[in-house]
Amino acid sequence: MSDLLRLATAGSVDDGKSTLVGRLLYDTKSVLADQIDAVTRASVDKGLSTPDLSLLVDGLRAEREQGITIDVAYRYFATPKRSFVLADTPGHVQYTRNTVSGASTAQLVILLVDARKGVIEQTRRHAAVLALLGVPKLVLAVNKIDLIGGDEPSDQAQQAAAAKVFAEISAEFSHLTRTLGWADEDVLEIPVSALRGDNIATRSDETPYYSGPSLIEHLESVPVDADNSGTHAVGLRFPVQYVIRPRTPEYPDYRGYAGQIAAGAVAPGDEVVVLPSGIRTTVERVDTPDGELAVAQAGRSVTLILADEVDISRGDTIASPDDAPEPVDTFDATVCWLGDKPLRPGARLLLKHGTRTTQAIVGALTERFDEQRLIADPNPESLSLNDIGRISVRVAEPIATDDYRTNRHTGSFLLIDPAGGNTLAAGLVGDVLSAVEVGTEG
CATH class of the missing domain: 2.40.30.10 (Translation factors)
Known part of the structure; x- marks a missing residue:
């Protein structure tokens, strides 16, 4: 088992990602006493009765003022069994590009949903992106589970209501992840309350319907690929x-x-x-x-x-000469388009693969993947912000690339705006959509 785990969080707006990360830092004693004191004072000023642990994560002034996460925030914490590097990513649709960035090197992603809302559009979008990125392990944290059945007349009735909601969300999510290519053993659903700490560091008595590990117990024990290179061993x-x-x-x-x-x-x-x-x-x-x-x-x-x-x-x-990739100047790829302006055939961009940056021309747009309906629309006219699609690319200088499903590092690339230098797309060499059970329109 690797002694370092790279993980990321993802989820929709207000699902409690920053609170969860703050709880992880707090429960693993990874924050200083003066930080806790500062958070407590700030929470009191906001009229809260308990510390707002999200303040440990949302460091940008705009984040604190709006109560949202905008940038990817990297945090480091450890337990006696393992060390962790965590990327807390935004939930807003317009910041999906930051989610792609934060999850691109993750060995495990914690995907949050609000127990009151269940699996929503952004949940499905994030799951699709994580599947295409080849994230090996996934945890669905069904957060705010303590708010389900709060008006029930007894604790037993409240727990029964929460158990029913958790089972329904887990079943829907399991179907989604199987369709996206994950094996059942690589996905775990956990009912949690990031605010109260239920099932974060230790198992909670408030969720007798759940018999699995706490979140930290799972993070400490989940087996991962130490070099995070992919599912197939390749040479140098x-x-x-x-x-x-x-x-x-x-x-x-x-x-x-x-x-x-x-x-x-x-x-x-x-x-x-x-x-x-x-x-x-x-x-x-x-x-x-x-x-x-x-x-x-x-x-x-x-x-x-x-x-x-x-x-x-x-x-x-x-x-290594035994399995060295053949350098290519034309190849097919799957991209997640992150630019504000649509991508159209013939676009002239820069392509960064490893340490090489070269000019590139986008050829045909083969298909666009609808992550909500799991449908592939053939020959789209363009790809808009957050669209996932298959394209062909021609580069000015040959690149030595592996299929992304063989090696994540050498099978990925970026498309860059040659004028402004902004990243416009995250690209994966090969037809990674083939791992997803998709239909076609009509």
């Missing part, structure tokens, strides 16, 4: 970020290629191929600031020293 993928040539008396002939290993492993003596040129050579040394390594795994930032002087620059990829 090393996008070159920087060529190091110090040219000092101490290192007159030093030539190293620095970057982060996106997949696989590398060791001295390994044969490698440089893409897109196809030149083969051998790894002579694996350097780090702390000294040489006998082997380096995915996720490690290193500098490779090669046996031969090869023409390599930023954007090239050093790979």
